[in-house]
Amino acid sequence: MFYIYCPYCAEYREEEEFHPKGQAHIARPLDPMATSDDAWGDYLFFRDNPRGVHHELWVHAVGCRKFFNVTRDTRTYAILETYRIGEQPSVTADSVSTGSAASTATLTGVQA
Amino acid sequence: MTRVAYFDPHPAPTVPRQSPLHHMAEIAPTGDVAVTLREHAFRDHLNLRGEPGVLASAVESVTGLALPLEPQQVVFGDGTSLQWLSPDEWLLIVPGGEGFRLQRELRKALGDAHFSIVDVSGGQTLLSLEGEEAISVLMKSTVYDVDPRHFPVGKGVTSVFAKANAIIRRVDDTRWELVVRRSFADYCLRWLLDAGEEFGIAFQRAEHEVDAREAAPAGEAEMTT
Numbered sequence: 001m002f003y004i005y006c007p008y009c010a011e012y013r014e015e016e017e018f019h020p021k022g023q024a025h026i027a028r029p030l031d032p033m034a035t036s037d038d039a040w041g042d043y044l045f046f047r048d049n050p051r052g053v054h055h056e057l058w059v060h061a062v063g064c065r066k067f068f069n070v071t072r073d074t075r076t077y078a079i080l081e082t083y084r085i086g087e088q089p090s091v092t093a094d095s096v097s098t099g100s101a102a103s104t105a106t107l108t109g110v111q112a
Numbered sequence: 113m114t115r116v117a118y119f120d121p122h123p124a125p126t127v128p129r130q131s132p133l134h135h136m137a138e139i140a141p142t143g144d145v146a147v148t149l150r151e152h153a154f155r156d157h158l159n160l161r162g163e164p165g166v167l168a169s170a171v172e173s174v175t176g177l178a179l180p181l182e183p184q185q186v187v188f189g190d191g192t193s194l195q196w197l198s199p200d201e202w203l204l205i206v207p208g209g210e211g212f213r214l215q216r217e218l219r220k221a222l223g224d225a226h227f228s229i230v231d232v233s234g235g236q237t238l239l240s241l242e243g244e245e246a247i248s249v250l251m252k253s254t255v256y257d258v259d260p261r262h263f264p265v266g267k268g269v270t271s272v273f274a275k276a277n278a279i280i281r282r283v284d285d286t287r288w289e290l291v292v293r294r295s296f297a298d299y300c301l302r303w304l305l306d307a308g309e310e311f312g313i314a315f316q317r318a319e320h321e322v323d324a325r326e327a328a329p330a331g332e333a334e335m336t337t
């Protein structure tokens with residue numbers, strides 16, 4: 001079971017209260033009519049499937065019902081951080097591979 | 113004023129209505145009852161949405177309750193309560209018959225601001241669970257940690273309850289309140305009675321709650337645009 005920190009409720013909640021909603025940070029093309037079929041298809045249907053750090057959208061379905069982002073390691077399922085919509089991740093594949101401060105700092109969303 | 117049509121869903125106390133638990137028989141308290149379950153039917157429930165900066169002063173001046181800005185916070189007044197549900201959503205529960213007047217006053221105070229007020233009274237009901245073992249009944253029913261160190265008086269959460277969900281809030285040391293959906297009220301009540309059986313549980317309808325308008329002469333039905 002995950003014990004997930006909701007950045008809106010500001011506390012850890014049981015996984016049962018949440019639903020995953022797929023990859024995060026997918027920007028809708030600003031001008032759909034001028035977007036090529038390939039680019040539109042990529043936007044609608046194609047998702048990353050990385051081994052390692054992945055950014056996902058989750059919803060606190062039974063709690064505050066807000067969407068938020070989760071950075072998760074697909075190899076271990078470990079949640080590395082959670083952050084609000086509109087914010088950027090502090091843990092990324094790059095920051096983890098270079099061992100920068102963000103990846104070793106105390107991360108919100110992680111319960112030891 | 114916002115251009116929105118709203119009406120009093122229960123325009124006069126003489127209009128008959130049924131609580132979602134009207135069919136459930138009361139269970140009288142016997143010798144060793146450690147939990148008492150009550151239904152507080154026919155309160156008015158208003159769902160308020162908007163930015164806290166927009167709502168706070170209007171809500172406080174109309175209801176007398178300070179808008180709780182901290183997550184999971186609920187404030188209790190005299191027969192009233194106001195609970196944080198999400199960063200832009202609150203649940204206001206007031207005695208039956210007061211909801212429409214409050215809604216009208218809130219809309220007046222908020223003017224053209226960006227907000228929403230929805231009367232959800234018909235969609236949910238308020239239960240209370242009181243007694244030394246109330247917390248044990250809750251522990252059997254929800255995944256949320258109701259330990260007093262984690263769930264102080266004045267806290268309220270929405271979480272999984274049995275196989276449905278409910279708003280759970282702590283009124284004082286041994287008294288808790290649940291807000292359950294109308295369509296799950298029967299299920300939740302039967303669940304609670306089953307969970308409470310080992311401790312001894314009584315079920316009572318709350319003492320007849322006087323409609324705020326019963327004392328005053330009934331006004332004509334109103335529709336405001």
Ligand SMILES: [Zn+2]
Pocket residue numbers: 006007008009010060063064065066
């Ligand atoms: Zn939440």
